[in-house]
Amino acid sequence: MSTITSVELNYLVFRYLHESGFIHAAFAFGNEAGINKSSIDGTLVPLGALIRLVQKGLQYLEMEANLSNCDVDLDEDFSFLQPLDLITKDVHELGKMVNERRKKLKKDRNKESEKEHEGGRGLVKGKDRHERVKECEKDGERPENRKELEQQHGNQTCKEMVTDQEDMVTVMREDNEAFRGPEPMDISTVLTSQTNEISRSDVIVLEGHTSEVCACAWSPTGSLLASGSGDSTARIWKIAEGRCKPALLNDPPNVLVLKHARGKPNEKSNDVTTLDWNGEGTLLATGSYDGQARIWTTDGEVRSTLSKHKGPIFSLKWNKRGDYLLTGSCDQTAIVWDVKAVKWKQQFEFHSGWTLDVDWRNNVSFATSSTDTKIHVCKIGENLPIKTFVGHQSEVNCIKWDPTGSLLASCSDDMTAKIWSMKHDKYLHDFREHSKEIYTIRWSPTGPATNNPNRSLVLASASFDSTVKLWDVELGKLLYSLDGHRDRVYSLAFSPNGEYLASGSPDKSMLIWSLKEGKIVKTYTGDGGIFEVCWNKEGDKIAACFANNTVCVLDFRM
Structure with missing residues (x-):
């Protein structure tokens, strides 16, 4: 009896099937492994279950090739699943689980990126045109059909702040x-x-x-x-x-809204x-x-x-x-x-x-x-x-x-x-x-x-x-x-x-x-x-x- 981790087993199944060209994959896995039982996270799994696992793996790989929005490495996809998931759930359930976990992973990554850059990466002219270009090229979609971008920005009022003087050094030119x-x-x-510093009294904040x-x-x-x-x-x-007169902002601003x-x-x-x-x-x-x-x-x-x-x-x-x-x-x-x-x-x-x-x-x-x-x-x-x-x-x-x-x-x-x-x-x-x-x-x-x-x-x-x-x-x-x-x-x-x-x-x-x-x-x-x-x-x-x-x-x- 041997002990391997769930990710190792998932990766082993995937790699073997991938490199063997899917020819006699189930039989080869069973014989070459030379085992009758395997311990998966403490659970004994019979050889027959492993063979069914391999057969299901074939179906899963076929399904994987057709999944939409595949922006995660296939190798990484198998880390989303536990071995018992592969054995006990059908192909459609596995696909749904992978997609849900992909979305969660992507959302978590976006949150980390937004936090790192105080509102999101590539913010220029609202939506960085080059990031949009790269996203559209990656997804193979026309930009007019793209969904709302995930970047979110704060809804705070513009205010004047003092620049951190400790980080600055003045270099003067003599001539x-x-x-x-x-x-x-x-x-x-x-x-x-x-x-x-530009005084607060010299700034008008236009909101709307x-x-x-x-x-x-x-x-x-x-x-x-x-x-x-x-x-x-x-x-x-x-x-x-x-002169700018911020106090006037208590009245409705003189603005025309051009709706697109x-x-x-x-x-x-x-x-x-x-x-x-x-x-x-x-x-x-x-x-x-x-x-x-x-x-x-x-x-x-x-x-x-x-x-x-x-x-x-x-x-x-x-x-x-x-x-x-x-x-x-x-x-x-x-x-x-x-x-x-x-x-x-x-x-x-x-x-x-x-x-x-x-x-x-x-x-x-x-x-x-x-x-x-x-x-x-x-x-x-x-x-x-x-x-x-x-x-x-x-x-x-x-x-x-x-x-x-x-x-x-x-x-x-x-x-x-x-x-x-x-x-x-x-x-x-x-x-x-x-x-x-x-x-x-x-x-x-x-x-x-x-x-x-x-x-x-x-x-x-x-x-x-x-x-x-x-x-x-x-x-x-x-x-x-x-x-x-x-x-x-x-x-x-x-x-x-x-x-x-x-x-x-x-x-x-x-x-x-x-x-x-x-x-x-x-x-x-x-x-x-x-x-x-x-x-x-x-x-x-x-x-x-x-x-x-x-x-x-x-x-x-x-």
Whole structure:
């Protein structure tokens, strides 16, 4: 009589059947084992029962191959069952037990992950678009059919907190010229004075969304702020000019609710994933997880619904003239919409992966980036790309044309940012100083074709390595490495005058950097991860949207 554990026996049965090709498995197991009885966790089991166990194992393996949502290793599945379960229960009961225990295991793992990252991993723009891409690819499902994601976020109110001063060190620069320096500097800056904290009296907390707020954008011409959320709504907030006055929040906020859901409230297929104002500030476009783009007036009325994509819209941009809207989707296509005619102008189907970002070069040409690692430059009326940039080794998360439309910046999960020119096939610069994936990039509003032509053009990049880096595009080198966040950096925004840079992170903090002094000058910390930050056109207010369902508007004065 021999003694083995239940997991060992389960694994032995599975491995033997698997490696023998299922030929005479029951007979072979009985003879080669050379036993008449076995002790399973103290229970004697006759040889006949073991043979029936093997026969049932064959049925179970066949059933296992057909089980849905098989996201757990087969070897691990047998650890879910006890030997007596295999002997005493039929195949359907075993399958039900495995599925139930899989679900429990997955739920427990998700809870551990959420606890580790204070609200869940990959929280960006509400639902991390790259995590959704990977999940959909893994499951082989179209994203529009996916069920509600399991990530849950807290429902707390945004509040100001003091940044932990003990973790911070201030590095001062003695001789600063705008964006220039002989060597790149690692700037690990923290606040040494409470004068750097944005006062509670200078913050308005906008409440009303019932799920994480993943996008926000100021109107380019007025005091309207748009926000998009996982609660199937976008909202247009009227922000009074002048100083923020939180006391007014005792009255109902001046807000318009733009409902995207046709069915139940908070239906996840209607998550608002992206939004953009036209140049005149008269129309707001929103993209949704249901694959539809919608155009709204400033009165909150839907002007048109644009339907042709077969998957979630990840990126959406107006051209400068405002007659075309460009959308990119995980259906691997980009579409140009004729806004006046309320119909699609042209669909571009050049990518073999999901289209993650789009950006206009001018009124008729644009670039698209994808999980297929490629960047295509397209033009309305052309049936093929007019340029294709190849050089990234992983999905290209973000692309941005510089203010002149002559240089294209890109960033990728391959941990590099690159600069491209229409005059060259290969990248002009390859920035490799980040140690993890680069999520987003932004050009400074400086240099030619901007309101600050006498200042040098700079590119900023934000990475999962918790740093923001500034690059001299002309010389192709690193200027500064800004190290102040304690988690991934998801969002960047330059002030209109190009003197300041705001960054937001899941570490719940927004940091405002002075690019001239090379240090943090203001900070704000809330109760949820920050998905996006943006400046108003005057440069005296900054908005930030949070995972705790709120939007905060902060006064900025130096």
